[in-house]
Amino acid sequence: MKVGFYPGCSLRGTSREYNESVVALATAFGLELVEIKDWNCCGATAAHSMNKALALSLPARVLALAEQQGLDEIVVPCASCYNRLSVAQYELAHDEALRDRVIEIIGMPYFGGVSILNVIQMIEKYIQKDLAAKIVQPFGRKVACYYGCLLVRPQHVLQFDRLEDPQHMDALMSLIGAEPIDWAYKTECCGAGLSVSRTDLVAKLSGHVLKDADDRGAQAVIVACPMCHSNLDMRRSDINNYLTKPIHTPVLYITQAIGLSIGLRPNELGLQRHFIPVSFN
Structure with a gap:
């Protein structure tokens, strides 16, 4: 089983051990995490308090890339990344003008159809049913x-x-x-x-x-x-x-x-x- 994967900055740096454990656990249950190609920072920390359009464009580009690469669902282990991607998806779904502005900024189509899973949801959906036996x-x-x-x-x-x-x-x-x-x-x-x-x-x-x-x-x-x-x-x-x-x-x-x-x-x-x-x- 393959599912999209957005590690974000932390899992590639200060939280390398989180990335290792997510991948190891997924692999143990036959789940292949397919990393989004050319992903960028989601804009966590200060971006959303300084420039709303930019703060939404960063996660929107990640989601647009996932759509472009045929990923209907992505696992986002970092709680901050999960929050920013989910909030961006919600806001763009409820504000057509803002959505059009963000699409103009990122320069690629965005439809808002990707399902976003945090690590707990990933475990519940793909691992929990087989967990007791392992x-x-x-x-x-x-x-x-x-x-x-x-x-x-x-x-x-x-x-x-x-x-x-x-x-x-x-x-x-x-x-x-x-x-x-x-x-x-x-x-x-x-x-x-x-x-x-x-x-x-x-x-x-x-x-x-x-x-x-x-x-x-x-x-x-x-x-x-x-x-x-x-x-x-x-x-x-x-x-x-x-x-x-x-x-x-x-x-x-x-x-x-x-x-x-x-x-x-x-x-x-x-x-x-x-x-x-x-x-x-």
């Missing part, structure tokens, strides 16, 4: 499923279940033998793109997330967003300084957790690239 090592630990901001908002566009208390990731983790905790920070912000310019704010916001997970006994935090992973993992020393108490809870992508449960090797999933070691011995 589990060789249940992920028998308490986990905090952290959705962050961009996977669930805006609700009227993304239509994610239970805006403040989503359950999809929890259900998938339960399938592989984990015990998702009930906690308060599922959809709170980690600080996102302020990681470089205001690391102090990231330490505070991400610190609240990790502290609540740790206080409730989580043995791992599960994410589906490169920025969330980067802030919770790479900025851990800043977080621990803010909290004045070291928290060593590892942060895994959901694709890594599922990969471990079906017997994929840690290096196939990029676990060696984490700042906080992933060890459950």
Whole structure:
């Protein structure tokens, strides 16, 4: 089975391990991810607050390329990329004048017919039905499923279940033998793109997330967003300084957790690239 694939900038750079785990998991279930040729940045971070037409043209070009290359459906693992592509598709579908302007900017046809899947939707659609039969090592630990901001908002566009208390990731983790905790920070912000310019704010916001997970006994935090992973993992020393108490809870992508449960090797999933070691011995 082939499906389109948009890795975006993060999966080609700072979140290389996410890309590795997405591809490894897809391959293990017979899913071939076909990368969109000549893709560009989706305009995440500041573009949408500075120039609306440009901010929509960047993701629209990606979608137009997918259409041009005969891809009816694309997997977009990065929550920020998924958000920008989905919002662009929604806005262009509801504003004909804006759509015409964007088509003029990108210089290619755009019809808005590509189906966009985030990584959780990919797992639910193509992997979940065969998952139980492939589990060789249940992920028998308490986990905090952290959705962050961009996977669930805006609700009227993304239509994610239970805006403040989503359950999809929890259900998938339960399938592989984990015990998702009930906690308060599922959809709170980690600080996102302020990681470089205001690391102090990231330490505070991400610190609240990790502290609540740790206080409730989580043995791992599960994410589906490169920025969330980067802030919770790479900025851990800043977080621990803010909290004045070291928290060593590892942060895994959901694709890594599922990969471990079906017997994929840690290096196939990029676990060696984490700042906080992933060890459950």
